[in-house]
Amino acid sequence: MNEMNELTELTQLDALVEPKKKKKELVEPKDLLIYEREYWESGFEHIAGIDEVGRGCLFGDVVAAAVILPRELILEGVNDSKKLTEKKRDALYDIIMEKALAVGIGYADAETIDQLNIKQAARLAMKRAVEALEDVPDYLLVDAEKVDVNIPQLSIIKGDANSQSIAAASIIAKVTRDRLCKEDWDTLYPEYGLSIHKGYATKFHREQIMALGATPMHRRSFLGNLLGEQHTLF
Secondary structure, X not given: OHHHHHHHHHHHHHHHHHHHHHHHHOOOOOOOOHHHHHHHOOOOOOEEEEEEEOOOOOEOOEEEEEEEOOOOOOOOOOOOHHHOOHXXXXXXXXXXXXXXXXXXXXXXXXHHHHHHOHHHHHHHHHHHHHHOOOOOOOEEEEEOOOOOOOXXXXXXXXXXXXXXXXXXXXXXXXXXXXXXXXXXXXXXXXXXXHHHHOOOOOHHHHHHHXXXXXXXXXXXXXXXXXXXXOOOOO
16 A cells, blocks of 8 residues: 555656656747847848947957848857857857858947946947948847947847847957957056956956056046056056
């Protein structure tokens, strides 16, 4: 009798667990072309995704990218660049650059950020990215921003997680800026560890700013009281 009771309990337990397993197995990959298809079907052929990186850094340019992908192209693994490993981003960067109909990069440097504020500087970098495209886009999908160009556009909250075009732009912008940090900028200012923290406000970065002062590429409007009365050393 005890064995029968145990068997019944196990069967009931399996019945409770099994539907959850099946439900998990039936989850399909997220469709990142929902927005693109809507506008393709409305007659917009060349749709550009726009995104920027480096908004929260203490050092260096904010970098934006604009990417026009072929209609119905599906890029496996493309997602918000912040959720990908560096190795995966680099691999996808090469694929996007190969497959894209057009890619544009835009920059706004630290001086511009200090003059305009980071929001307006990021918008300027996005505008420059659109203007750098070889093909003029018919429509823009923008990650939570508005681009100051005379092209119809849609701002999408968390666009890099909901649109393949924006996700592709996120990857291009992130890899471009990271490479500047690891190569050009780290060579100019090797004491600041830019190749490691990419200009963000890590403990080491803040300590080096306190010890050495700010470079011309530091965003002074971001430093607040960090420097006190220290003067730029470079």
